[in-house]
Amino acid sequence: MSKKQIELTRRRVLGGLGTIGVAGAAAGLGTSAYLSDTESFEDNVMTAGELDLLVDYYSYWNQGSAGTGEVSGTADGEAVSSELGDVKPGDSGIVAFCPRIETNPAYLWLCGELTDSSENGYTEPEPEDDNGEGELEENIEVDVKYCELDDDIGDDFDPDDVDEVATIWSGTLAEFLAMAQTGLPLDGDADGPDDDNDDNNDNDDTVGFYEPGEQECFVGTDSDEENYCICLDWEVPTSVGNEIQGDSLEFDVQFYAQQCRHNDGTDNPCGITTETGDDFAKQTQEFNGDGTSSAGARARYGNNGSSGAWELAVGDEPGVSGEFAQENHVWTSGDTVDYSVEYDESSDELTFTFDGTTISDTIDDPQPDGRMAIQGKADEANVEASIDSLSIDGDSVSLSGPTSVTATNDGDGRQVRHLVVNTALDGSTSFELSGEATVTLQDDYAGGQEGVAFDVVFE
Numbered sequence: 001m002s003k004k005q006i007e008l009t010r011r012r013v014l015g016g017l018g019t020i021g022v023a024g025a026a027a028g029l030g031t032s033a034y035l036s037d038t039e040s041f042e043d044n045v046m047t048a049g050e051l052d053l054l055v056d057y058y059s060y061w062n063q064g065s066a067g068t069g070e071v072s073g074t075a076d077g078e079a080v081s082s083e084l085g086d087v088k089p090g091d092s093g094i095v096a097f098c099p100r101i102e103t104n105p106a107y108l109w110l111c112g113e114l115t116d117s118s119e120n121g122y123t124e125p126e127p128e129d130d131n132g133e134g135e136l137e138e139n140i141e142v143d144v145k146y147c148e149l150d151d152d153i154g155d156d157f158d159p160d161d162v163d164e165v166a167t168i169w170s171g172t173l174a175e176f177l178a179m180a181q182t183g184l185p186l187d188g189d190a191d192g193p194d195d196d197n198d199d200n201n202d203n204d205d206t207v208g209f210y211e212p213g214e215q216e217c218f219v220g221t222d223s224d225e226e227n228y229c230i231c232l233d234w235e236v237p238t239s240v241g242n243e244i245q246g247d248s249l250e251f252d253v254q255f256y257a258q259q260c261r262h263n264d265g266t267d268n269p270c271g272i273t274t275e276t277g278d279d280f281a282k283q284t285q286e287f288n289g290d291g292t293s294s295a296g297a298r299a300r301y302g303n304n305g306s307s308g309a310w311e312l313a314v315g316d317e318p319g320v321s322g323e324f325a326q327e328n329h330v331w332t333s334g335d336t337v338d339y340s341v342e343y344d345e346s347s348d349e350l351t352f353t354f355d356g357t358t359i360s361d362t363i364d365d366p367q368p369d370g371r372m373a374i375q376g377k378a379d380e381a382n383v384e385a386s387i388d389s390l391s392i393d394g395d396s397v398s399l400s401g402p403t404s405v406t407a408t409n410d411g412d413g414r415q416v417r418h419l420v421v422n423t424a425l426d427g428s429t430s431f432e433l434s435g436e437a438t439v440t441l442q443d444d445y446a447g448g449q450e451g452v453a454f455d456v457v458f459e
Helices: 010-031 173-180
Strands: 051-062 068-075 092-103 106-118 141-149 162-172 184-186 229-235 248-259 272-278 295-300 312-315 324-327 336-344 349-354 357-362 372-378 381-392 404-409 415-421 431-441 453-458
Touching: 051 106, 051 248, 092 106, 092 141, 092 248, 106 173, 141 173, 162 173, 162 229, 173 248, 295 336, 295 349, 312 349, 312 357, 324 357, 336 453, 372 431, 381 415, 381 453, 404 415, 431 453
Parallel strands: 372 404
Antiparallel strands: 051 068, 051 092, 092 229, 106 184, 106 248, 141 162, 141 229, 272 415, 295 312, 295 453, 312 324, 336 349, 336 431, 349 357, 372 381, 372 415, 372 453, 381 404, 381 431
16 A cells, blocks of 8 residues: 655645634634523413402301201302391301312402392381381391301201400491492401400400401412301390381392402492482482482583572572572583582582582482482583592492493483492481583573483482
């Protein structure tokens, strides 16, 4: 085998070094970037969390010689109804609501309202009253409590299965439902703002309801802890007399859960519902069952002249001679003005403030007892009105639904539209309603004191 001679000339050496230099430069460019690698994660799944409220309920009643009874079950989205008849002085019972929240912790609210109170005629010697409603709810005493139930209730439930943790509130069923109508935040720790009352030596161990946002969450089923139940102890005292004979009542109780994460507990889900409609509210909504109102306030587009051509009125029947207080007011078409209507139950005084002008009148029986509405009447005009705030017995309430209404007409006739607020005032409740109103006249508005008006009416 012959050997091949390799000759290295100066040109070849420099050329080889040049090649190495290029390679080196290329390597240098590569290592100046971040080191990288790729790993694949495929078929990834993100599942939304769940929030499902279930409420186990247990009810027991003792009607003396008429016997005892109990019922239990679980509410999960569907309404549950219960009926108890022949209630008499001395009867008592307890209802326990035990929430289960799947799976995340949540703020829990209790809402409720009295939906019907009936006299059902009179059985002598029951005294008559003027409101046509029963007095049963006013004569049922209620203690609202945080409580715990025994684990081994089985098929029967009675008060021995209940361990009281703390009393939240005490009063009549009517008072409780009036509070519940505007929402009651429940505390997951069974605590309240008045938990230190015993330090005042007043023997009052009632903890009270927290203000929205101060309450603690109820735990979800992912937690090792358990939630407290809410118990309603009720009794018709033996001191109650004939005033409840034949009376009946109906009421609703609801529980709402809202996730704790990204919420602060201030969102009240128990707002009073509202709805809009055509024509006069008292007639289309059948106020008092016969299309009548107990009181109201009116702002109409009068001529700002002598008595009888008023613009503002308030009283039992604004616009009917002798049944209202009146005042003049200078309108400016298109201006948005503030209004408020306030009722003081202690004096039966109804006060109407419109664009800085205030008038008041003492109203007769019956007092506002049910719903309320704002409404506009327009003839060659636009009437816009809104509700900005509503407070009942000093507590601000939230509204669920529309908060404004507009009546407009450009042609023959007129348009009347209303916004009804489904409150459940009981005739002895102070309240204040406020908002804005705008009346805009069209060029062909012919005048007429009753052609354009803004009203607030009460059932």
